[in-house]
Amino acid sequence: MDEIKVLIVDDEVEFTEALAERLELRGFSPETVDCGLAALEALDTGHLPDVVLLDLKMPDMSGFEVLVEVKRNYPSIEVIMLTGHGAASGGMDSMERGAFDFIMKPVDLGELMEKINQAYEKRISAS
């Protein structure tokens, strides 16, 4: 199986770096960006990830805005919202906008990998 390409979008760089490294150790192919604009630019370069891990609250664009853009331009990419914010409305809004799932930080790595795998399988089966 090809490595699953994961784009981690979060302004908490310490978090994204550690998570990326750990995912890489487990056979994933992660990339990190620290804001929504950088995420959209990365997608525009054509290196499309399989799954995006997207924070909700970021300085330039909110996770929702990024999600909407991603799903509009690259509907096959699955997005998992990953946030420390716990409002139920955030979760529901995300799902309505096409997110694959909504996970709260701190997240168990095993659980996160399972979600990534499920999202990836969905993407594969859809294509």
Added chain:
Amino acid sequence: MSNSLKKIRQFFPEFVTEAHTDGGYGRFRLMMYGAMFLISFTPLILAIGLNSHEHKKLLELQEREQLVSSIEGAQNTIEASMHELQAMVRFVAGEYSYDELIKPGRVSELFAHLKDQYPGFVDMGVIGPDGIQEEYAGPFRLEGYDYSEQDWYVKVLTRQLYISDVFMGYRKLPHFVIAVSNKLPGREEYWVLRLSIDSETLQNYVSTVNTRSSQDIFLVNSQGFLQTKSNIFGDILDICPFFTHYKGGEAVTHYSEFKGKKYLRSYVQIKNSPWMVVIIIEGYMYGAKWSSHRFRVRMIFFGCTVLALIVVIQLVNSITNRLQEADQNRNRAVIESQYTNKFASIGRLAAGVAHEINNPLAIIDQKAGLVTDLMETAEEFEHKEKLLHSIDGILGAVQRCKVITHRLLGFARRMDVAFEHIDISDLLQEVLGFLEKEASYSRIRFEKSFAEKLPMVFSDRGQLQQVFLNIINNAIDAVGKDGLIVLSAEFYDREMIEIKIKDSGPGMSSETVKRIFDPFFTTKEAGKGTGLGLSITYGLVKKLGGEISVKSKIGKGTAFSVRLPINDTRKEGNFSG
């Protein structure tokens, strides 16, 4: 001050005082009683008093007029009778000359004729100019009796007609005398014709007067001696002391008292006689009928008073209670709103804090995880195991923090959620999650007994959390150390489920139980309780369409019962904290 009392104060400023305490409402209640009594009794007392006064005046006037009419009638009747008697005596004295009358047997013959017509005549005498009785007809032997020194004889000579008072005289029988004097022809001397008439005749004249049975009618002379019998004052010649001041003229009518009774009396002089006719009646105002009438009026007044008292008390109690209830509801609503807002603010604050903590926690989590990953692949080095163990400790602490922040977020995010289907068992478990740790420090045990297959309740999660948090918190405070709190949930009926929270605390008195849901009521020490928790709880349960009740006994603990509708008819989403 409560809003209702403020409004009333605009109209009755002196009535309404500070009333957010029981004392304030008590004073208001007393003032309302006063005002209502004044309003209801003043017209009643005035109406009855004025009516009674006017009625009495009218009756007195009517009674006086009737009596005056009676006395005038009596005066006319008796005067007519006496006039007839005088006319007859004058006729005899005019018709027969002195010389003829002193013929032997003539007076006896004439007297016999007269007595046929007037049986009351006792005797008849002819007295000569020297005052000696020359001829006599009657039951006694009075021929030759000398009257020249007697007072009446002198009077008859000067007045020509004389009527005496009733007296006993030689005859030892009550009688009176009519005497007329006539001039002897051709001489300056007078002879006298004298007739004695028994008092029965006078009594008959009086009896012919139409009077009511209640009236006493009699004759009395100017010295106050009865001339006829009186029902009140006694027999003939008994004393009747009231009329000595009367000098004749118009009829006099007035009230007077005799032997403890009030009478209305009227009297007037009988012309050409020494007598007054007197009519006495028992004053209506002082008689049994008036007493009975007054008794009836008093009973009516008493009845009206009792009725008014009942109505006033009921009315004032009802108004005050409604006022108090309305104020309490308003206070509760305001407090509830403030409390809910505060609760929501705390929720939002908790959510913010949890979010802020979650991000660094995620960093710690991932960094520690990465260190573990790296060390697991690294070669053995000194203290490796110890470091891995320490990192496990860090990850364990992160997990504990995660549980707390997730719970806080879960709690906070439900503040603004409207109606939804809720598993009551889960909800109670969730609430206990907040309290169990604290309760464990006091070794408080929780026992749970939830019926199987309880239906989901369609309600507001946040509001229900507040309800059970308040009740269980109170139970924790009540049971103290080593206490027991039992939670149960079961069907109440087809439409409701019942959640009971029983504690093994000291219980409450019935007075406390009555006021337990009142705002600001607390049994906790000053500064330890606001007295709002259960008041708000009550309001929330009512708003959710449920019922809340409490049973408690001193020494036996307390049991709160919350009944919630399974399907609330309210529309989803229109209800928020």
